[in-house]
Amino acid sequence: MAEVVHAVDDPDPLARGGGAVLRSAGVRVARGLRAAEGAALLHVWLTAVRRGTPYVTLKTATTLDGFVAAQDGTSRWITGPEARSHAHRVRAAVDAIAVGTGTVRTDDPALTARVTGDDGVERLAEHQPLRVVVGHGGIPPRSRLRGAGGPLLHLPTHDVGEVLHVLAAREVRHVLVEGGPTLATAFLVAGAVDELHAYVAPALLGAGRRAVGDLGARTIADARRFRTVEVRRVGDDVLTVSRSVR
Ligand SMILES: NC(=O)c1ccc[n+]([C@@H]2O[C@H](COP(=O)([O-])OP(=O)(O)OC[C@H]3O[C@@H](n4cnc5c(N)ncnc54)[C@H](OP(=O)(O)O)[C@@H]3O)[C@@H](O)[C@H]2O)c1
Structure with a gap:
């Protein structure tokens, strides 16, 4: 039988x-x-399907003292090539990547998943996530986001719940929020972050843009707590993967 x-x-x-x-x-x-x-x-997929909204992973690349960009806005590159290549493998495994309009203006990111072949040549990965830009500002006509890669979706809103519902309707189960600090803060304040991927480089800036803004914590008991599920050395940098304790 x-x-x-x-x-x-x-x-x-x-x-x-x-x-x-x-x-x-x-x-x-x-x-x-x-x-x-x-x-x-199946943790990521089960969480998204049971809840009806995508699983949210927030990625940050910071210095040891918690900065994602220098005072002049430059952030390329805080982390080394191994960490960036790891981040590209994560991109190739998610359904969507989201950034705010500020990152589009400052960094002109392509938001593609790229892999380096045995010949040392970088090419687009087979799977390209949906590219999502959140905010009212426009996407410049010559933006790299308009080049080869996944489909581009502009959501002119500041409402995190709306973003998640639009993505759920497009069957996005896993979205990677790649910042910057304004969008990261909005997702954290909304209680919408399931997992944190914090790449930390052994570098100090002393000033610049912090990874996240005011989360409303006034005392140490108000700190947003996550549970560490993995710590990995990637080249000279360290990746900490932690999950929401809610
Ligand atoms: N190292 C890293 O991991 C990393 C990653 C990404 C960016 N960065 C750096 O971060 C800097 C850019 O920071 P940023 O904070 O301007 O970038 P951002 O968070 O990508 O974009 C901010 C903009 O998004 C819009 N927005 C979307 N949702 C919002 C909400 N809920 N509340 C308020 N505004 C919302 C607003 O613009 P509208 O007026 O258009 O609505 C806002 O000005 C750059 O220096 C970049 O290099 C670093």
């Missing part, structure tokens, strides 16, 4: 019920095998 074994039930109402269909066709169905490991593997 044919048998199907699955670890985790699909929480999507549209996909649910496959087990019953198989059983009625005479297939034996076993569920829940190594369910905890399956759920851990």
Whole structure:
């Protein structure tokens, strides 16, 4: 007799019920095998589908003293090539990348996922995430965002909930928020950040733009707390992956 074994039930109402269909066709169905490991593997996707809004990963690249840009606005490059190449692999695995209009104006980012081949040549990864710009300002006609890469979506709003609902309607399950500080702060204040990817370079600036602005914390008990799930050395830099404790 044919048998199907699955670890985790699909929480999507549209996909649910496959087990019953198989059983009625005479297939034996076993569920829940190594369910905890399956759920851990599918953590991002399960969170997004159960909640109905995308899983949000906030990425920052900072100096040891917490700056994402120098006083003149330059931020290229705070981290080294290994950290940047790691960040590109993350980009290639998410559905969308979001930045505010300030980053578009200052950095002119392409927001593509790029990989370096064995020949040392950098090319676009197979999967390109949706490129999302949040804010009322326009996207300049010659912006690199208009070049090759994923589709471009401009959301002229400051409302984080609206951004998440528009993305959910486009079946975005995982969005990587790449800043800058204004957009990062808005996502944190809205309580919308599920995971933090903090790349920290062994460099000091002493002044400049902080990774995030005022979060309303007036005393240490008000600090936003995350739980560390991974710490990894990437070249000369350190990546800390932590998750929201809510
Ligand atoms: N190292 C890093 O990880 C990193 C990453 C990204 C950027 N940066 C640096 O960050 C600097 C840019 O900072 P930034 O804060 O201007 O960039 P930003 O957060 O990308 O853009 C800010 C703009 O986005 C719009 N916006 C979208 N949602 C908003 C909200 N909820 N509340 C308020 N405004 C909202 C506003 O413009 P409108 O008036 O158009 O609505 C605002 O001025 C640059 O120096 C860049 O190099 C560093």
